[in-house]
Amino acid sequence: MTTGPQVPTAPFGTVFAGTMSVARWNRGSWTEAAAGPVEPFSFHPATHVLHYSSACFEGLKAHRGADGVVRIFRLDAHVARMRRSAEILMLPVPPADMLAEMIIDVVRANLDEVPETPGSLYLRPTLIGVEENIGAAAVPSSQALLYVLASPVGDYFAGGIRPLKIAIETEMPRTTPQFGMVKSGANYVMALGPTMKAKSDLGVDQVLFAPGGVVQETGAANFVLIDPTKVVTPALSDAFLHGVTRDSLLTIASDLGLVVEEREHLRVDEVLEWAARPDAEAALSGTAAVLASVGSLVHKGEHLPVGTGEVGATTLMLRSALTEVHVAKRPDAHGWLTPVG
Numbered sequence: 001m002t003t004g005p006q007v008p009t010a011p012f013g014t015v016f017a018g019t020m021s022v023a024r025w026n027r028g029s030w031t032e033a034a035a036g037p038v039e040p041f042s043f044h045p046a047t048h049v050l051h052y053s054s055a056c057f058e059g060l061k062a063h064r065g066a067d068g069v070v071r072i073f074r075l076d077a078h079v080a081r082m083r084r085s086a087e088i089l090m091l092p093v094p095p096a097d098m099l100a101e102m103i104i105d106v107v108r109a110n111l112d113e114v115p116e117t118p119g120s121l122y123l124r125p126t127l128i129g130v131e132e133n134i135g136a137a138a139v140p141s142s143q144a145l146l147y148v149l150a151s152p153v154g155d156y157f158a159g160g161i162r163p164l165k166i167a168i169e170t171e172m173p174r175t176t177p178q179f180g181m182v183k184s185g186a187n188y189v190m191a192l193g194p195t196m197k198a199k200s201d202l203g204v205d206q207v208l209f210a211p212g213g214v215v216q217e218t219g220a221a222n223f224v225l226i227d228p229t230k231v232v233t234p235a236l237s238d239a240f241l242h243g244v245t246r247d248s249l250l251t252i253a254s255d256l257g258l259v260v261e262e263r264e265h266l267r268v269d270e271v272l273e274w275a276a277r278p279d280a281e282a283a284l285s286g287t288a289a290v291l292a293s294v295g296s297l298v299h300k301g302e303h304l305p306v307g308t309g310e311v312g313a314t315t316l317m318l319r320s321a322l323t324e325v326h327v328a329k330r331p332d333a334h335g336w337l338t339p340v341g
């Protein structure tokens with residue numbers, strides 16, 4: 001049996017595995033992807049992405065199972081989403097097979113660096129426009145660079161699971177409507193100002209964007225309401241990022257006999273009513289943290305606990321069901337795992 005390195009203690013995303021994979025696109029065709037050592041790129045100051053934000057990325061994980069086998073979680077879903085991001089951004093769409101192979105290659109090359117659970121190897125495919133042309137403001141970049149970087153990560157909750165405090169923002173959207181479904185740095189930087197302001201003014205951890213009183217998501221995670229029998233979340237729309245964790249969570253919740261409701265418009269007043277019930281729970285979902293418990297909401301200056309304000313039992317149960325699938329402790333009923341040997 002192959003054991004991995006100890007669970008890393010460095011902050012998420014600050015240490016990198018030795019090997020990355022790189023492919024280039026030049027006026028209509030891709031070069032063969034090549035794996036090599038992680039080293040800096042050198043860019044001309046006129047490079048497209050630096051001026052016109054032609055960039056998107058993905059975030060997925062490979063986990064080491066109790067049997068020592070390393071498996072990538074939901075590779076196909078992440079590949080499909082990156083292709084959609086590229087398409088919306090007018091970047092060249094990497095062929096699905098090529099991108100999947102690049103990700104598998106990087107995991108294989110860094111197999112010795114996949115930590116023991118609850119650590120994992122976080123994978124960061126990235127696509128950027130690299131044409132050297134500051135005149136290309138209103139045209140797509142004719143050249144692009146695609147790379148897959150890997151980072152051994154530790155337990156997101158190493159400091160203990162603490163319920164988060166979330167401010168509800170009912171005026172400002174997280175991003176522009178045509179960008180809601182794109183996994184791009186531009187969205188993050190747009191949410192950053194309002195999030196930093198809420199952190200300092202209200203002492204919250206994150207902002208839940210709900211322009212016009214309709215819930216979207218936070219800056220980097222999807223929002224779900226949970227109780228012992230039910231999971232409620234906004235139905236997919238182009239206003240927010242279609243989280244793979246969200247989809248996995250809803251599938252597992254339904255497998256476990258919970259009722260799953262995807263609401264066309266999940267309104268803030270419904271969320272506040274939900275939170276007032278003693279058995280109410282709420283959580284944020286995303287690859288990095290899997291499921292993070294929301295303990296209180298701040299709405300129009302009022303601080304309201306969600307249920308008891310503690311980490312909910314159903315949230316923890318769903319989180320461990322999902323992490324058990326990651327490490328193949330629970331049957332992979334939906335074909336979500338890609339073993340890498």
Ligand SMILES: *Cc1c(COP(=O)(O)O)cnc(C)c1O
Binds near residue numbers: 059187241242288
């Ligand atoms: C990546 C991301 C998520 C979470 O998606 P997962 O596929 O679950 O990791 C949620 N919201 C935004 C804005 C994101 O960029």
